[in-house]
Ligand code: MET
């Protein structure tokens with residue numbers, strides 16, 4: 001097919017940390033006072049400029065600029081829009097206010113942080129209330145755009161604005177404030193900004209409105225016209241000389257939003273063709289005349305090379321719709337900002353040498369730019385078929401990958417043979433509970449798993465990795481640490497002990513390293529929040545557990561304690577999956593089940609080793625939830641089943657605990673009950689009794705350990721405060737249902753405050769216990 005439509009290439013954002021995490025290190029130096037603000041800015045500008053050059057060199061014609069950030073792009077807009085909460089306004093310097101909002105200061109708590117849609121990136125939640133008085137503060141943004149224009153030229157430098165609807169949808173409000181009450185205050189600022197950009201000769205602005213795809217879309221619909229106008233009226237962002245390009249991603253756009261777009265004066269719309277069914281929307285409504293479609297076909301969230309057999313049919317269908325109209329144009333682009341993927345596979349020399357079949361099918365930000373260019377050329381040349389020579393390299397890489405990493409029949413068969421019975425404990429909670437935790441008193445005290453990780457332990461692990469110490473020497477030191485951890489807990493009088501996780505850097509990486517089918521990049525860092533980067537493991541083959549993973553440390557720990565049970569400690573299947581880069585050739589459910597079967601065998605092995613209490617952590621259960629409400633139930637079904645598959649093998653007398661943290665669970669409470677854990681030790685420190693009330697409201701009958709203090713703060717909680725908490729819990733929950741624990745692991749804390757806090761916790765529990773008698 002020869003194509004009459006105009007085609008070019010674009011991006012919606014790029015990684016921000018620098019190819020070698022230059023910005024991360026600069027930020028941390030700046031916070032330590034080791035470099036000045038000027039030095040920090042220089043490094044940031046260098047990274048950003050290099051990002052721009054890379055995109056030009058790789059053939060990108062419309063480069064999204066302005067989403068680069070020193071900490072977080074939502075926080076940037078809080079500053080640009082003057083929406084800082086009052087507690088920060090006494091800080092007069094922008095930079096001080098900015099980092100104070102991000103990280104807090106003594107006595108001034110930071111903004112809340114939460115997940116950016118269903119990604120693992122966290123943004124700083126805007127706090128809007130009756131005192132919020134938006135005030136334009138666009139100088140930094142405008143300066144960036146000027147810099148970009150002089151580096152890239154006015155046509156290539158496309159300013160990216162965080163759209164007002166998404167900004168407001170992501171915020172939290174007091175009782176007297178809402179999206180509707182804030183919008184009129186923000187819109188004049190956006191108008192001002194568009195005018196300033198127009199004055200710079202900006203031909204087009206990319207307005208990011210990802211909230212138009214999620215559960216909130218219908219809430220935003222009534223405001224579209226006041227912001228963006230329609231076919232007759234102008235909106236706040238309408239300007240005669242500036243084209244508006246609305247970018248959405250992570251899911252399919254709402255039908256109603258699309259219909260509005262089709263008749264509006266918006267010049268371009270970006271849709272994600274890697275997640276959600278945007279193709280159906282397009283086919284259903286056609287594509288309007290005279291507009292441009294941003295075709296998000298290169299996955300901005302995954303690390304995989306394009307698969308020609310997947311993308312060709314989608315692209316052909318898009319072209320078919322588009323070509324019905326002679327005036328349409330296309331921009332080929334990544335599906336979202338590339339901030340969710342690492343910089344380049346070229347840094348992965350280990351993969352090149354030892355896992356070349358995987359290396360061949362990986363694609364990070366630089367490689368994704370090449371794919372964008374390649375696809376646009378193929379379409380321009382009218383060569384779009386699976387087998388076009390231009391796709392030869394990709395096809396060959398995938399063929400090699402499948403040949404070298406074939407399906408493991410035993411794993412797949414086992415997943416397929418899972419039955420309902422495998423998901424069920426031998427008896428229900430009421431029957432099994434009397435057989436569990438028999439040595440424990442009422443209000444048993446415990447912790448969430450990890451104990452402080454000292455520099456010495458981290459150094460030890462580094463030495464092991466570098467081959468400077470033997471496995472034996474390493475284990476001896478780990479065991480000494482376990483002995484110490486057990487001794488401390490015993491002395492404090494805790495009832496259920498943990499080994500303290502000294503052998504784990506990270507709760508997902510540790511298990512991924514022990515399973516076959518995971519690969520670990522050397523430089524595959526992605527930003528999690530601020531300067532914090534993570535290197536998610538890559539699932540590249542069917543998953544198997546060749547050996548026990550935690551049994552040795554459990555036995556060592558239990559060996560140091562004659563009378564008290566040591567709790568086994570595992571990370572749940574859904575969390576391992578959600579914090580990894582999953583495969584795309586099998587479903588997430590299948591991968592969760594494969595993981596669940598590995599964990600199921602570990603639960604059985606722990607039981608066999610004498611473990612009677614096993615905790616399976618699922619802090620990321622909630623965050624894998626789909627953005628569309630209609631997909632939520634299906635996700636929760638398999639997520640819950642994967643947890644049950646991991647744990648249902650346990651005998652009645654084994655107490656299965658779980659721990660969840662990091663987010664609001666209010667919208668999936670019934671599922672939390674359905675996982676059928678005997679005890680749920682859940683984060684609760686920030687909200688009062690809300691968590692317990694939510695559990696009560698669904699008729700939760702199992703045991704609950706709502707965190708009695710916040711481990712994120714170094715402050716030692718006074719005994720009286722903990723007593724007051726426990727007493728308030730007991731107003732809602734019978735004592736026999738209550739477990740006493742902090743709200744998360746203690747890994748990031750120091751020993752002195754840990755011991756002091758736990759001492760208070762145990763004493764508080766004792767006191768409340770005796771008052772019950
Ligand atoms: C993010 S949840 C952490 C749970 C883990 N067991 C720990 O204590 O560190």
Ligand SMILES: [Zn+2]
Nearest residue numbers: 619661744745
């Ligand atoms: Zn936690």
